[in-house]
Amino acid sequence: QQQVKQSPQSLIVQKGGISIINCAYENTAFDYFPWYQQFPGKGPALLIAIRPDVSEKKEGRFTISFNKSAKQFSLHIMDSQPGDSATYFCAAGSNNAGNMLTFGGGTRLMVKP
Amino acid sequence: DAGVIQSPRHEVTEMGQEVTLRCKPISGHNSLFWYRQTMMRGLELLIYFNNNVPIDDSGMPEDRFSAKMPNASFSTLKIQPSEPRDSAVYFCASSWQGAADTQYFGPGTRLTVL
Numbered sequence: 001q002q003q004v005k006q007s008p009q010s011l012i013v014q015k016g017g018i019s020i021i022n023c024a025y026e027n028t029a030f031d032y033f034p035w036y037q038q039f040p041g042k043g044p045a046l047l048i049a050i051r052p053d054v055s056e057k058k059e060g061r062f063t064i065s066f067n068k069s070a071k072q073f074s075l076h077i078m079d080s081q082p083g084d085s086a087t088y089f090c091a092a093g094s095n096n097a098g099n100m101l102t103f104g105g106g107t108r109l110m111v112k113p
Numbered sequence: 114d115a116g117v118i119q120s121p122r123h124e125v126t127e128m129g130q131e132v133t134l135r136c137k138p139i140s141g142h143n144s145l146f147w148y149r150q151t152m153m154r155g156l157e158l159l160i161y162f163n164n165n166v167p168i169d170d171s172g173m174p175e176d177r178f179s180a181k182m183p184n185a186s187f188s189t190l191k192i193q194p195s196e197p198r199d200s201a202v203y204f205c206a207s208s209w210q211g212a213a214d215t216q217y218f219g220p221g222t223r224l225t226v227l
Contacts, residue, residue, distance in 0.1 A: 034215065041220075042221075043117075043206075043219055044156070044218050046217075099208050099210060099214050099216070102158075103156045106155050106156065
């Protein structure tokens with residue numbers, strides 16, 4: 001599998017702060033970049049996704065920034081809340097690979113009240 | 114509409130026993146994925162099917178693992194014989210075939226092999 005490298009592995013943010021998680025990929029054929037959110041005891045669930053025809057996508061407090069030339073993308077959580085505490089996974093997929101996704105290693109986010 | 118259904122939710126077994134995990138994908142989805150999640154290795158893709166046909170099983174750790182999809186609404190992941198290092202949470206996910214798109218995950222099966 002092509003690698004997707006995610007950092008940091010863990011992150012602690014104060015309530016109201018900005019959480020930033022970064023991912024980097026190598027396969028230039030990737031053309032779909034979703035972020036998944038996983039709460040303890042649950043399966044990952046799609047949070048937000050972007051395709052490379054745009055450099056940014058925002059949904060509420062969650063924003064994906066995409067840098068095609070650098071082969072990097074990141075998740076920004078504005079006004080972080082304790083309820084955002086979860087594990088976040090970035091992923092990448094390619095139409096050429098059917099609908100298989102390659103996942104990053106995950107980031108455990110804790111938002112302190 | 115019901116999401117991906119997995120059973121059992123928890124399984125505790127002894128080393129050497131056969132374990133069968135079950136998955137019902139979302140109706141109309143024709144791609145199905147089996148993942149394993151551990152603290153050490155994160156989320157690993159074991160195998161995926163398109164239209165009930167296994168496409169990539171390169172993530173299956175060894176011959177003790179096997180997966181089947183006899184029809185569009187059912188898949189199994191079998192471990193025989195099970196070993197303590199197989200202890201993990203196993204997820205099933207489904208999606209539409211044909212393009213990189215959202216995968217919908219089930220709640221997972223937490224497997225403990227003693």
